[in-house]
Amino acid sequence: MLSPAPIYLLSNHSRCKMSSSPKEITIIGGGIIGCCTAYFLTRHPSYSPETHRITLLEASNSNAGGRTPDSITDPATLADPETASKRNPAHDGIAGGASGKAGGLLALWAFPRSIVPLSFKLHDELATEYGGDKRWGYRRCYASQIDCQARLPPGFSSRMADKKNIGEAEPVSNGAERVSKGLHKNHKKGIKELEKLGAPEDLDWLDIEESLTAYEGMGTPDNTAQVHPELFTRSMAQLAEEKGVKIVTGARVTAINKTPDDKSVESVTYEKDGKEEILPTTDCVVAAGPWTPRLLPEIPINAARAHSVVIKTPKLVSAYALFTSIMLPNGFPTPTPRDSRGAPGAQRPLRGQQIVEPEIYARPDGTAYACGPTDDIVELPLTAAEVEVDVARCEDIIYQLGGISDELGKDGEVLAKQACYLPQGGPYIGEVGPTKGLIVAAGHTCWGIQNAPATGKLVSEIILDGKPKSAKLGGCDPSSKYVNIIGDDIVEARSFVY
Ligand SMILES: Cc1cc2nc3c(=O)[nH]c(=O)nc-3n(C[C@H](O)[C@H](O)[C@H](O)COP(=O)(O)OP(=O)(O)OC[C@H]3O[C@@H](n4cnc5c(N)ncnc54)[C@H](O)[C@@H]3O)c2cc1C
Missing domain, CATH: 3.50.50.60 (FAD/NAD(P)-binding domain)
Structure with a gap:
């Protein structure tokens, strides 16, 4: 049984009476x-x-x-x-x-x-x-929006996309390809508004020369951490x-x-x-x-599953959170569609181009974290301990990171492949x-x-x-x-x- 707490009398600047009910x-x-x-x-x-x-x-x-x-x-x-x-x-x-x-x-x-x-x-x-x-x-950090063009991973070529058994990017009305949206998508501006390049020098873990097509700062250490x-x-x-x-x-x-x-x-x-x-x-x-x-x-809260990966980088990467928009070229491993289960290790080459938006967060512990889009294939299980990971969706993110950065790709080590449910x-x-x-x-x-x-x-x-x-x-x-x-x-x- 809980006993009533004492009532304290404090100075003029403090409250006179504190809640005492058990x-x-x-x-x-x-x-x-x-x-x-x-x-x-x-x-x-x-x-x-x-x-x-x-x-x-x-x-x-x-x-x-x-x-x-x-x-x-x-x-x-x-x-x-x-x-x-x-x-x-x-x-x-x-x-x-x-x-x-x-x-x-x-x-x-x-x-x-x-x-x-x-x-x-x-x-x-x-x-x-x-x-x-x-x-x-x-720590305080920067947040930026980047547009990139991914390179093809080893073992994939644009010629493969001409063969049978390929994944298709679905065209949408404005002629671009369907985008699988990032989680914080509501903060992103239209591509037109992005300044062309001008990426800061310390963002040296991205393949600026080959991949980056546009860069814009969104948050600074004054307002981002x-x-x-x-x-x-x-x-x-x-x-x-x-x-x-x-x-x-x-x-x-x-x-x-x-x-x-x-x-x-x-x-x-x-x-x-x-x-x-x-x-x-x-x-x-x-x-x-x-x-x-x-x-x-x-x-009325909904649950949507989202996958993420943690990559150990060869050196500490500078403090940026990157909201990406990555154009995947013809022949790139096709991202797992939102409405079907993935096929780990068996991604088909993409026919056409597709835009994806993984978000990447450099961390001070020598890693970078990245998450992909949500899906609704598997219903919320009974507890967090029973959440199912679709390994192919983690592989999608890993391919996409490797397409724009060696530090996150061929020189990095994948430490975690994971999934969880976003409350919406x-x-x-x-x-x-x-x-x-x-x-x-x-x-x-x-x-x-x-x-x-x-x-x-x-x-x-x-x-x-x-x-x-x-x-x-x-x-x-x-x-x-x-x-x-x-x-x-x-x-x-x-x-x-x-
Ligand atoms: C991929 C991804 C990236 C994100 N990135 C960011 C980010 O960068 N910044 C940001 O601010 N937010 C981010 N979020 C959002 C953030 O993770 C969530 O909003 C937040 O973790 C929700 O916390 P929670 O405690 O409400 O829910 P949860 O973390 O889901 O915790 C709920 C807990 O309740 C327990 N529980 C459920 N039912 C019961 C029960 N009946 N009895 C007892 N226990 C129960 C569960 O087991 C679970 O442990 C991200 C989310 C996702 C999915």
Whole structure:
């Protein structure tokens, strides 16, 4: 049973009274959103481990899901093993989904605008406070948009495309070829607007002479940064645990139970080691990423699988995030179509040309990360541990990188081939309907790493102050109705109001 906390009287500049009501807080999901929520709850001025019991339940108990067996298992071993966030075997399963397999780009030009500035600032403060540069690879970086023409990989030639059994680029109405879009595509400008070349000198790991056709800077170290998402998420979990959060992995929540009058949350039911457990809960935060609608069907979040690779480069590559547009020539290995399974090692030569948009992030640990487009071939499995990797889709990215860079291609070493599910449709942050104590923090699209600290802080305020204080929720509030416009694109249109 939780005891009431003391009420502190503070100076004029501080709040006079702190929340003292005992709370049993359950966070569902050990991705970056759940772990940041746990961290910020424990750093809230009203938090007291005597009064507030916080439990984080994570369904998976392994990070091996969504990675091929030959992939590296612990990214900390790449960075300085003395200073990088250590692996805690009791936390295996934390960051097992997208939060461990994302790029890790942070930007003041991300969306939604209501929470981005707060989150970018919090990332910076966390890095300063805990040595995030060494612990989770935090650094300021550049972001650029590049147009390239890929070279053919060894063993492929344009003549092969004339033979039978070839892949076809589908022409679209304007005469160009169909593009498989990058994840952060909404930030990209039209090719016409790009300046011709003018690439900076330190971008020396791209084949500038042969491949680059256009370059434009998008973000600078003033407004752009990066983290290693798995190491960051792992650190947030560790820091939260040090202040009293109980982390339970291999614990899949199957129900959120309400009081008989339906007015408040009462408990959650979860399965662990084949047994069913019930955890009394006054405040339940659903941070289950793309799995959220399985617990809260009223929250319209979609899941789309995305593949990525990690390449060890022969030398440290300069700090750029590259939004690419790569023209694949006739005879290049055909990218796996969005709507069919890949054939690993058996890509057919392309007939015609095709544009692809992998995103590439140089990392300070001597690697580069790159991700490809989303697909919807395999439905979201039960847990992150069961995510299926389509090796051919990873090979597509590897061929494409090799077509524009020797460092990422023939001179690089592939360390990881992986897949995860991108939560689409949100973010949703706030109370769900009239049920007291039911909060959602999910659906963060391609900016969940960027927006996790603000989300965690705002959720901690909703629970311990009764309302968000550090930023306005704006369109993130599940009860809002809005249309979010980025550039000329409507990226989110909501009509979901309680
Ligand atoms: C390829 C790719 C690249 C990306 N790059 C970037 C980037 O550069 N910058 C950026 O800001 N964002 C990026 N993102 C987006 C970012 O990764 C996500 O928005 C973010 O990781 C979502 O975090 P989450 O905690 O909500 O979800 P997840 O990481 O999916 O975590 C949810 C967790 O909940 C657990 N769970 C689910 N159901 C239950 C249950 N019933 N009980 C208990 N636990 C449960 C799952 O096992 C999982 O561990 C990228 C995403 C992808 C796919």
